[in-house]
Structure formats: structure tokens, C-alpha cells
Amino acid sequence: MIPRPFAYHAPDSIGAAIALLSDFGDQAKLLAGGHSLLPMMKLRFAAPEHLIDLRRIKGIRGIDMQGDEISIGAMTTEREILASPLLAMHLPLLVETARQIADPQVRYKGTIGGDIAHGDPGNDHPAVMLALDARFVLVGPHGERVVPAADFFLGTYVTAIEPDEVMTQVRISKPAVGSGACYAKLKRKTGDFATAAAAVVLRMDRGICADIAIALTNVAPTAMRAEAAENALRGRPVEDAAIAEAGDLAMAACEPAADLRGDEAYKRAMAGQMVRRALRTALSRCTG
Amino acid sequence: MAKKTVVSFRLNQADVDVLVEPRELLIHTLRDKLDHTGPHIGCETSHCGACTVDLDGMSVKSCTVLTVQCADLDVLTIEGFAKGGQLHALQEGFMQEHGLQCGFCTPGMITRAYRLLQEIPDPTEEDIRYWMSGNLCRCTGYQNIVKAIQYAAAKLRGEVVETSHPMMAEVTV
Amino acid sequence: MNEIARDPAADLGRLERLEGIGCARKRREDPRFIQGRGTYVDDIHLPGMLFGIMIRSPYAHARIKSIDTSRAKAHPGVHAVLTAEDLKPFKLHWMPTLAGDVQAVLADGKVSFQNQEVAFVVAEDRYIAADAAEMVEVEYEELPVVVDPFKAMLPDAPVIRDDLAGKDVGAHGARRHHNHIFNWQIGDRDRTDRAFDAAAVTVSQDMLYPRVHPCPLETCGCVASYDAVRGDLTVWITSQAPHVVRTVVGLLSSIPESKIRIISPDIGGGFGNKVGVYPGYVTAIAASIVLGRPVKWIESRNENLTTTAFARDYWMTGELAADTDGRIKALRVKVLADHGAFDACADPTKWPAGMFHVCTGSYDIANAHVSVDGVYTNKFPGGVSYRCSFRVTEAVYLIERMIDVLAQKLGIDKAEIRLRNFIPKDKFPYHSALGLDYDSGDYTPALQKVMKAVDYDALRAEQAAKRADPDCPTLMGIGITTFTEIVGAGPSKSCDILGIGMFDSCEIRVHPDGSAIARMGTISQGQGHQTTYAQIIATEAGIPASVIQVEEGDTSTAPYGLGTYGSRSTPVAGAAVARASHKIREKARKIAAHLLEVSPDDMEFDLDQFRVKGDPARAKSMKEIAWAAYNNVPEGMEMGLEAVDYYDPPNFTFPFGAYLAVVDVLKATGEIKVRRFYALDDCGTRINPMIIEGQIHGGLTEGFAVAFGQELPYDEQGNVLGGTLMDYFLPTAVETPHWETDFTVTPSPHHPIGAKGVAESPHVGSIPCFSNAVIDAFAHLGVTHTGMPHNAYRTWQQLLALNIAG
Numbered sequence A: 001m002i003p004r005p006f007a008y009h010a011p012d013s014i015g016a017a018i019a020l021l022s023d024f025g026d027q028a029k030l031l032a033g034g035h036s037l038l039p040m041m042k043l044r045f046a047a048p049e050h051l052i053d054l055r056r057i058k059g060i061r062g063i064d065m066q067g068d069e070i071s072i073g074a075m076t077t078e079r080e081i082l083a084s085p086l087l088a089m090h091l092p093l094l095v096e097t098a099r100q101i102a103d104p105q106v107r108y109k110g111t112i113g114g115d116i117a118h119g120d121p122g123n124d125h126p127a128v129m130l131a132l133d134a135r136f137v138l139v140g141p142h143g144e145r146v147v148p149a150a151d152f153f154l155g156t157y158v159t160a161i162e163p164d165e166v167m168t169q170v171r172i173s174k175p176a177v178g179s180g181a182c183y184a185k186l187k188r189k190t191g192d193f194a195t196a197a198a199a200v201v202l203r204m205d206r207g208i209c210a211d212i213a214i215a216l217t218n219v220a221p222t223a224m225r226a227e228a229a230e231n232a233l234r235g236r237p238v239e240d241a242a243i244a245e246a247g248d249l250a251m252a253a254c255e256p257a258a259d260l261r262g263d264e265a266y267k268r269a270m271a272g273q274m275v276r277r278a279l280r281t282a283l284s285r286c287t288g
Numbered sequence B: 001m002a003k004k005t006v007v008s009f010r011l012n013q014a015d016v017d018v019l020v021e022p023r024e025l026l027i028h029t030l031r032d033k034l035d036h037t038g039p040h041i042g043c044e045t046s047h048c049g050a051c052t053v054d055l056d057g058m059s060v061k062s063c064t065v066l067t068v069q070c071a072d073l074d075v076l077t078i079e080g081f082a083k084g085g086q087l088h089a090l091q092e093g094f095m096q097e098h099g100l101q102c103g104f105c106t107p108g109m110i111t112r113a114y115r116l117l118q119e120i121p122d123p124t125e126e127d128i129r130y131w132m133s134g135n136l137c138r139c140t141g142y143q144n145i146v147k148a149i150q151y152a153a154a155k156l157r158g159e160v161v162e163t164s165h166p167m168m169a170e171v172t173v
Numbered sequence C: 001m002n003e004i005a006r007d008p009a010a011d012l013g014r015l016e017r018l019e020g021i022g023c024a025r026k027r028r029e030d031p032r033f034i035q036g037r038g039t040y041v042d043d044i045h046l047p048g049m050l051f052g053i054m055i056r057s058p059y060a061h062a063r064i065k066s067i068d069t070s071r072a073k074a075h076p077g078v079h080a081v082l083t084a085e086d087l088k089p090f091k092l093h094w095m096p097t098l099a100g101d102v103q104a105v106l107a108d109g110k111v112s113f114q115n116q117e118v119a120f121v122v123a124e125d126r127y128i129a130a131d132a133a134e135m136v137e138v139e140y141e142e143l144p145v146v147v148d149p150f151k152a153m154l155p156d157a158p159v160i161r162d163d164l165a166g167k168d169v170g171a172h173g174a175r176r177h178h179n180h181i182f183n184w185q186i187g188d189r190d191r192t193d194r195a196f197d198a199a200a201v202t203v204s205q206d207m208l209y210p211r212v213h214p215c216p217l218e219t220c221g222c223v224a225s226y227d228a229v230r231g232d233l234t235v236w237i238t239s240q241a242p243h244v245v246r247t248v249v250g251l252l253s254s255i256p257e258s259k260i261r262i263i264s265p266d267i268g269g270g271f272g273n274k275v276g277v278y279p280g281y282v283t284a285i286a287a288s289i290v291l292g293r294p295v296k297w298i299e300s301r302n303e304n305l306t307t308t309a310f311a312r313d314y315w316m317t318g319e320l321a322a323d324t325d326g327r328i329k330a331l332r333v334k335v336l337a338d339h340g341a342f343d344a345c346a347d348p349t350k351w352p353a354g355m356f357h358v359c360t361g362s363y364d365i366a367n368a369h370v371s372v373d374g375v376y377t378n379k380f381p382g383g384v385s386y387r388c389s390f391r392v393t394e395a396v397y398l399i400e401r402m403i404d405v406l407a408q409k410l411g412i413d414k415a416e417i418r419l420r421n422f423i424p425k426d427k428f429p430y431h432s433a434l435g436l437d438y439d440s441g442d443y444t445p446a447l448q449k450v451m452k453a454v455d456y457d458a459l460r461a462e463q464a465a466k467r468a469d470p471d472c473p474t475l476m477g478i479g480i481t482t483f484t485e486i487v488g489a490g491p492s493k494s495c496d497i498l499g500i501g502m503f504d505s506c507e508i509r510v511h512p513d514g515s516a517i518a519r520m521g522t523i524s525q526g527q528g529h530q531t532t533y534a535q536i537i538a539t540e541a542g543i544p545a546s547v548i549q550v551e552e553g554d555t556s557t558a559p560y561g562l563g564t565y566g567s568r569s570t571p572v573a574g575a576a577v578a579r580a581s582h583k584i585r586e587k588a589r590k591i592a593a594h595l596l597e598v599s600p601d602d603m604e605f606d607l608d609q610f611r612v613k614g615d616p617a618r619a620k621s622m623k624e625i626a627w628a629a630y631n632n633v634p635e636g637m638e639m640g641l642e643a644v645d646y647y648d649p650p651n652f653t654f655p656f657g658a659y660l661a662v663v664d665v666l667k668a669t670g671e672i673k674v675r676r677f678y679a680l681d682d683c684g685t686r687i688n689p690m691i692i693e694g695q696i697h698g699g700l701t702e703g704f705a706v707a708f709g710q711e712l713p714y715d716e717q718g719n720v721l722g723g724t725l726m727d728y729f730l731p732t733a734v735e736t737p738h739w740e741t742d743f744t745v746t747p748s749p750h751h752p753i754g755a756k757g758v759a760e761s762p763h764v765g766s767i768p769c770f771s772n773a774v775i776d777a778f779a780h781l782g783v784t785h786t787g788m789p790h791n792a793y794r795t796w797q798q799l800l801a802l803n804i805a806g
Helices: A014-027 A039-040 A076-084 A085-090 A092-099 A104-109 A112-117 A124-133 A229-234 A239-253 A264-285 B026-033 B089-096 B108-118 B124-131 B143-156 C009-020 C028-035 C070-074 C083-088 C126-133 C188-200 C244-253 C279-291 C301-307 C392-408 C414-421 C441-455 C454-468 C529-541 C569-596 C621-628 C689-708 C761-779 C792-801
Strands: A006-010 A028-031 A050-053 A065-068 A067-072 A135-140 A142-150 A153-157 A166-173 A180-186 A196-205 A207-219 B005-011 B014-020 B052-056 B058-061 B075-076 C050-056 C062-068 C078-082 C092-096 C102-104 C117-123 C137-142 C180-187 C203-211 C223-225 C232-237 C262-263 C295-298 C309-320 C328-338 C367-375 C382-384 C474-484 C504-508 C516-519 C548-552 C604-606 C609-612 C615-621 C641-649 C655-667 C672-682 C740-743
Touching: A006 A112, A006 C126, A014 A028, A014 A050, A014 A135, A028 C761, A065 A085, A067 A085, A067 C117, A076 A092, A076 A104, A076 A112, A085 A092, A085 C615, A092 A124, A092 A180, A092 A196, A092 A264, A092 C441, A112 A124, A112 A153, A112 A166, A124 A180, A124 A196, A124 A207, A142 C792, A180 A264, A196 A264, A196 C655, A207 A229, A207 A239, A229 A239, A264 C792, B026 B052, B052 B108, B052 C414, B058 B108, B108 B124, B108 B143, B108 C028, B143 C102, B143 C689, C050 C126, C050 C279, C050 C301, C070 C078, C078 C083, C078 C126, C078 C792, C083 C279, C092 C244, C117 C126, C117 C279, C117 C504, C180 C188, C188 C203, C188 C309, C188 C328, C188 C367, C203 C392, C223 C279, C232 C244, C232 C279, C244 C262, C244 C279, C279 C295, C309 C392, C309 C609, C392 C414, C392 C474, C414 C441, C414 C474, C441 C454, C441 C655, C441 C672, C441 C740, C454 C474, C454 C689, C474 C761, C504 C529, C504 C569, C516 C529, C516 C569, C516 C740, C529 C548, C529 C569, C548 C655, C569 C604, C569 C615, C569 C621, C609 C621, C655 C761, C672 C689, C672 C761, C689 C740, C689 C761
Parallel strands: A006 A050, A028 A050, B005 B075, C050 C295, C232 C262, C309 C382, C328 C367, C516 C548, C672 C740
Antiparallel strands: A065 A067, A067 A166, A135 A142, A135 A166, A180 A196, A196 A207, B005 B014, B052 B058, B052 B075, C050 C117, C062 C137, C078 C117, C092 C102, C180 C367, C203 C309, C223 C232, C223 C295, C309 C328, C474 C655, C504 C516, C504 C641, C604 C609, C609 C615, C655 C672
């Protein structure tokens, strides 16, 4: 449980970090909170020759809101998300999600950017980002680009980030007033990845589902939207039968891999259960 | 072998300099180089929390922190709790409420509980169970750890506290 | 026990100063632990110390074609890379196990389980060792793997142990197959069969107690330091039995035991994991002897979970015969025990299934027969007792499950069927059908107290209402166990380890100022011996606990003892403590009589002094007597005040308890919530109620972990799955239920202070209680058994099979 040797860099600007990435190419890895990367390095599954620590870089940590857009620096920790009055008021879904990630110590170190950029379908933020239609700011040698979450997760551990890019910010439009949301996660114990989890953002209009986003964690090679389930709900009252049907459609869409948490059938069923659980809770939180 | 570098930080309010490889983990620096063997190694995979230290106001698992990441920061370990022979309220609480048995998890537990009480001075049992869930204990079943933290919280708030295990409980004359 | 007590108010103050038996004395070990000043093995740093890492096999069964250590040896900072070839000249490449088998220290030509020890790298520090470990190149030729003990016994099963070819007789009798270890039977088979033939009702149930691991928070490890000049060896080691380790090391190394010092310092939890002698210890010792430098070896968590001492892996079939009123007539049990690739079970020599024959439980069963077969598979060795006395957990699980199966078949309430079958109080001491002599018990009041405390009838009414409601999102289950344990191994006539009787010991020296030091052959791993042994001495010898220093774990200072496991510290060493205290007291009586110029027969012991019968003003305190022991003793008496006692118990002790659990099973996901758990324990005389409560909380929590999550499954290739704390279930404060505790007191008649031992009851008793509760939730649907662990996944499969999932 000792990493292979590497050189350590702690640049103090994004520019310097990108320059290092450009210099070292695929021999380099970015270090954010380190709670995904360092364990991989200790097992020697990952062995970068250069580790570029982002901790000294100013301006990529913190939570802000301009108009209806909430921006979260990529190096913002789960602990900061949990303790943010701004998010508690305007985006409680993110607080609810962070509460269910790992454990208290890991949350002091773990960052939202790291959680997203790692591309692990078991991480919790990706599905939530999909459900919120978040956008990610990626900065590279040729400047900045903004990639929607829907275009970001390409495969297990594969994302749209280029090797010489750094994620600096997550941007989320504040959900419409009156909408309700929920992240429902089934896990074996504290610190575990989800057996299955579902993020739901729901807006009701006079008893009818006006807008709905459903995304799933850890039941496919990447986090995924359950579009068929969304389509089935949109424009309908969200009643027991509709909730049950949405769960069934989400089950049909996922492609889980068996592990000690359960076989494919169980994970599929639990994806359905988490969708139903999240839908019911989100509905109860809707005020529209 | 990668070049070693000098890293300076404050350990329990004293300045320290250590020569480390970039890959050296904080827990090994503390235990093997700085003779602070209070934090323990229980799993090395950031699950058990036995290696918990306080790093600049954060509870962290020092098996998953590089020493080079600690440059210029403040590190607090269990060795920094008692002051002038006086136990910290948490240390007293763990003893009075029988919040430990083999003692292996205890330094991490107390160090984590310290940060918890900084953030939530009057935690409920549910709060304590939730916010202590990064620390595993195999001996106590946590019930007396909850009591120990409540004891310390009350004491730190200036309240009069008594052990829930009176000395002469079952002695009949 | 005190001879007299007259003035309650005055006595209470004196008792408080003594801090004796019955006091919730705060622990003497705590100040060092709460300040980070404990000394665990990995805290030992010696000048010149090197660090060793084990190279392990990725395959479960393979021939080793070659091992190339040259690159690793050439790596800067590497001092040695040991293989079996290097150990052969010292005859250290194999070692004896506690079960009479042998185990490869480093693989000798082939590996028989995944992660088996193949080579040992020794380097300047753990970083260099880890780098060099990657450079050792081992070429394997894979062999067919068998991980299923039933398949291991098929005629054409792969041969797991080539080294045993032609050996038809093992340490425990005849072997009938190349993967067979032993068959062990007890009880009267014919009578039992006849009782079954004649019975009105019989039930049968297969059940697997899965392979689990004690997983203490501190892994195993050692620091071995051989001094070539003095010719002596010192080993700091994570051992629950340091004296036994010294004997084993002596046997292996040919160094006389007088030149070997084994030190168990502070131990970060044991729970049975730290009873055995492991290859890592032997290689560290060998490396220290070869290199002349101290060598540290500390296993990783994955190594701990996959190589050092699993528990259970018992495939059991239980049968009960009864009349239509549910009165049990006979018990029949068959077990296939998976011992892994080497038989390294920790059991008394004569009993390869430990004390499994306590499986008649708390019930008056006239006829019983047990047959156990031990089998080799390509899995890691062990078979230790995980927070229990040898195989008692398996035994209690079997009978407590079976009586529920019988109750369901007959439609009798699960509490009622127990009340009908309890061994009545007036039958103690009770001779069981399987040959054990239960010392004392009073089961009915214990169960009734629990039923009253939880309002059992109301719980059953609530359950009935929920069962009647098809829309209820949960299934409610109520589990009961009324278990009897057997602990305190044990009488040397039936219990030995490597030929050494399972006595234990205590030595007490009272100093001139009246303070004392006491040393025992046991070693605490969190049980609080420093605190509780002093309480026994305080009450039995009248010396305040506050001035008694208790030391254990250093074989150069402590008297020989068999160590701490199987709840034997209080029943065995605790008895030695009491008896050594009595020897001190009797000498003190004579000195006091001499000082007061009366006959010893005229002296009476009074808490902390001796006084003249009928003239209580004339008295000598123990403090005064201690001083006199060093300057003014009766004619012909030796100076000093010390005593040694080696206690060979006349019998085991039989703690018991009544537990009740209430669970709610969520139909949607299979998640189970333990709503309530009420544990009543009877451990005889209670020495420190605070520590007892702590032990019970801990045991219940470990029981909860086993019942609901722990397992070490294997795939067909022999890969052990779940060997990290991501998968292996150690509950946090969030998952752990709230515990309610209660007690009755039924002293052991043969123990000097009536104590029975407590730490393991909650583990032994709670696991079947959880299972019984979960299965009770499904009982109305015809379910008689579901396997552990009762995790959400497995429970959901049960729901699905009944078509009630979701």
C-alpha cells in the first residue's frame, strides 16, 4: 500500500498547471482531494510519474451565485458543499447528495471537480449533474470551453476532458421556483458506493409534471439519464401508477454490472426502487 | 528514486521540518519520522479512521494524505490534546464513559470528535453517529463513544457532568 | 468472599476505597490510550530495524516453477529476499499448526490458496520493501482449484496436499480421502437414531455458517530481534497467547525457551485472530537471525482478511425429534467443516471440533449425536474462534435455529417452546447427552424477564396485525435466543494445546508499603484486565486496587499461561488471581495473629484488615501486615508476602443469556432495520459492571456485523472476494443499533468467586437471534431458514422468491 515514486508539483495558477500537463502528457495526473487517485496509486493500479496538486491554485474553490446561475469551483470540497447556506437555500439537492458521499473525513478532502472528472460511474455527483443539466468549465492551453454534463461522461473513467485540460468550475442553473428534487441512494453502509441511486429534479404545474429529470448512479458504464422514464412522466399527474411505470422504464434502461453488492437483476430492481423513492420525495418537496 | 524534499509544518503547535519523498504518506511521517505513534494504521484504504488527524481545521485520514501536501499547514494529533497534565474534556469523557476498550481506534476517534464539537457544540445522538461515521471501532459498539462525546460536549459548554457509570453501582454490603 | 460485614455505612466507605468486585472502577489502561501513548507492535522502533513484506501467490492452486529474486536483491536498500529454499537449512520452511497439521511458512514447490506466502523481502524501510516486492518474479503453473468442501470430497477432486500422500491417519484419526482431515463423533448414535424413529415429529434443516473473519482494527505483526552476541531472541508480537508462541518458537528454532522472550504489548483487538502462529512471524524471526538486525513485519488489511485466521465455514445439518407438544427427544447433527488448505484450527488437541458438543444448548435433550468431518480446500487456513469459545458460536447457532424450525413446524410460540424444553434449575449440575457437565443455570426467569421488559405479547400482536395487512411495506420479525455457552477452557484432563494443559496463572507480590504487583499468563486485548484483576485482588486480599499494578504479556516476567481467548481469562486466570489472593490472605492472617499475639484461628478477615474475633478494636490493616512481612514474621515463616497460583479448572463455566430482537424488513429493497435488541446476560458474579456492559455492547455489534454483512466469498478460481473494508462489513456508528442490556446472577459453583466470563456471550447469542428475527419475519410464508449474511441483496432474493419484493 505504498505508491510508486513520482515527482510532485504544486503550481499556483491554472496556467502553470496546464503548462505542466502539456510538458508531461500522460505521465502526469492531477491531484484534487486525492481520495480516488491516491488509493489507486497505493495499490499501484495508477503510477503517474508526475503528480500535479491543484491545492494552491486560487479562484477554483468556493460557491457563488450570479442571477440564476450557481457556480461551484472544482476544488470545492464536499464538506464545503454540505455547510453552504447558499446551496441549502437554492440547491438543497447538492447538499443532500454530499451528505451521502463517503464519510466525514473523506468529505473534507474530496472535491466536486474530482468526483466528476474521475469518470467513475459509482461516484454520486455525475448523475446529479446530469439531472441538473450542469455545465463544466474546462481550461486548456487554448483557452476555456464549457461542456454540458450530457456530453461529458463518455465511458467508465473516460470523460470529455482532454489530457491537457483542467476542470475549474461547475455551473448549475438554479432549479425553477417550486420544483422539488431528491437524491435517493441505496448503499450497504457508510462509505460505500451506491448499489443503485437516482437523482430526480421535478417541476409540477397544477398537478401535472411540467418538467422532469431523472439520472442514475452506478447502474451503467457511466452515470445516465433515464429518458424513457422522464418522457413517460412529462405532462402527466405524478401518481402511484406513473411513479411505478417510471421505475420500470428506468430499470429497462440501465446496464448494471454484478459485484458483491448484487447481481444484475437486483441492481436493476434497485435502480427502479431508487427512482420511485426519489420521485415520491421530490414530489413531496414540490410547491408548484 | 524521486528526490527528497524538506517539508515544514506545525505539529501540535511546534514547528517541524522533515525530509521526505513526495510519495510519503503523512501517517508514516508522523509515526516513523516524528515519533507520533498515537494515530494508527488500521486499513490504509481510508476506511477505518484510526489514522485521523486534524489538518488545518479538517479531520483527515492521514493514510490518504501526502506529507508534501501539508507544507505550511497545522497538524493536530492526539498527542496535542492534554495541556499541562490536564486532560482534554474528550479524553476525560472517553475514560469516564468507557468509550474505549483496546484503544486502537481511540486517538482517531478523539481527534475526529474534537473537530465535530468545534462545528456542532451540542450534538444529538443522531448527529454524533452520523458525523463520527468515518471512524470504525471493533470493541465498543459505539454506544459509550456517543456518551463520551456528549459528556465532553456538556463539559466544554461549561455544564456540570457526571459519569453514567457510578462507582458503587452493584456493591451490596 | 468476605467472612463478615457489620456496619454497612462504614463498610461502604472502605469498600469504595478498595475498588473491589462489583465496582464500576474506571479503567487503569485508559490514560495511555486516550493520550496516544499506548504501545502497539507497530509503535516499536528499534535501532537498525528493517522492514519485511510478504510476496503472495495470486493463484489459489499452482506449482511454483521458478522464483527469481535477483532483481529484488539488487535493488538498493534491500537486505534479503527469503524463499523456502533459504529456510530449508534451518528447517523453518514448514511449521506445526495448533491442530496437529503442518503449514508451509514459505511455499515449498506449490501454493494451495490465494495469497499464500511465497517469499519475504527485507529492506531498509517499508517503501523500499514495497518497491522490491514488485521485482520478485515467480512463475506459476496453475492447477485445478476446489473451493467447495463437498466437491473436495469427490473421488476425483484435485489433491490439495501433496505432502500428505499416503498418510491415512492424521492428528485426529483416520482420513478416508486425500482431502479429508478427520471425522469426529460424539454421543450415542444408536439411541439417538432410535429416538428419531420413535418420535412423533422430526425436523431437519441445512445451514451454512459462512466464512468470516474477526478483523480486529489492528492487523497482525511482529518485531523480531535476535541478538547474535547474547544468543537471545526477543519478539514483540500481536499474540493472544504469548507463552504458547514462545514454546512454538522454541520448538521451531531449537533456541531454548529461556533464551526467548515474547512480548505481547498493547493489542489492538484480537477476537481470535491473534491466537495462531503465522508465517509472517516465522519469516521475520528467521530474517532477524540471518541478518542480525531487528525485523518488523506488519500485515496489510487485505493480508489480514485473506490469510490470517478465518472463522466458521461450517456446513451444518441439524435434526430434532420431538413429541407433538414440542418436547425435544433427540438431536442429530452432521457437519462438513471447511478448514482451508492447512488445518490451522485453534482447538484443544482432543477436540477437533472444539466445544461444538455444547449444541444441545439450554435444553434438556436426552439423546444426541454429532458427527463432524474436516476437509481441505484451496482456501486460506484458520478456523479460529471469532469472539467465542472453540466452535461454540456454530453450536449455539445450530440449536437456536433448530428450535425455531421445530416451533414453526408445530405452530408453537418460539418463547413457549423454549420454556417447555429448558433444563430445569433443580437438575444442575447437569450432565448433557454429549458429555458436558453444566455448572449452573436458571433459564426460565431470564427469558421471562426479557419477555416482560419488551412486552412480548404486544410485539406478537403488532406482528399479527402487520401480517394481516397486505399493503404493509415491511415484514416484522421477532427473534429469540436462550443460549448457553461453554467457556473457560479448560480442565487439563480434556483441554491442552500442543500438549500443554490449559491452566492459567497468577503471581502476586505485596511490597513493604502494602502496594502490590500481580502478573498473569493471560493478555488483555481491550478487556480491561489491568482494571478487573486488581478488583479481584482488592476484594480477596484486602489491598486497594489503586495500589495494585497488573502486568501481562511479557514471557520473561509473567508466569506461564495459555492466554486470552474463549472467554477464559476470568474463569481460569481470574480464579488463579483469587486463589493467589487467598494465599496472600492466609499468610497475612498468621502475621496479624503474630503481631497481636493471638491464635490465627482467632483472627477474622474484614475487608482490608484482620481483627480479633469478639474484639474488633484489635486489628491490623493489610498495609501494616505487609510491612511486618518484611521485618517481623512468626518463627519459622519465610519473609515476604507473595504467592503464585497455577489454576487447572475442575470444569468449564456455562454463562447463559436470553436475547430478543425486533426487525423490520423493507419489501422494496430488502433492507433490514433492527428496531430493538434486548440482551439479558448471566455471567455469574459480576466484577465490573461498566466493563461488562462494554463487552456486551461490543459483542452484540460484532454479532450484528456477522449476521447482516460479513462474509468472505470465493469464486470458482479460488479468488477470495471482499478482502477490503469496502466490502467486508465493519459497521459504523450509523449502522449499529442501540443496545439494551440486563442481567441475572447465577454464580458458578466451582469458581472461587463464582464468575463465568462474559465477553463472548453477546456475539454467540446475538447472531442466531438476528437470524431468528429475520426468518421469523418470513415464517408465516413458510420460510424456515435463510442464509447469512442477511444483507439487503440476499433478503431481496428471498422476497423475490416469495413474489412479495417491491
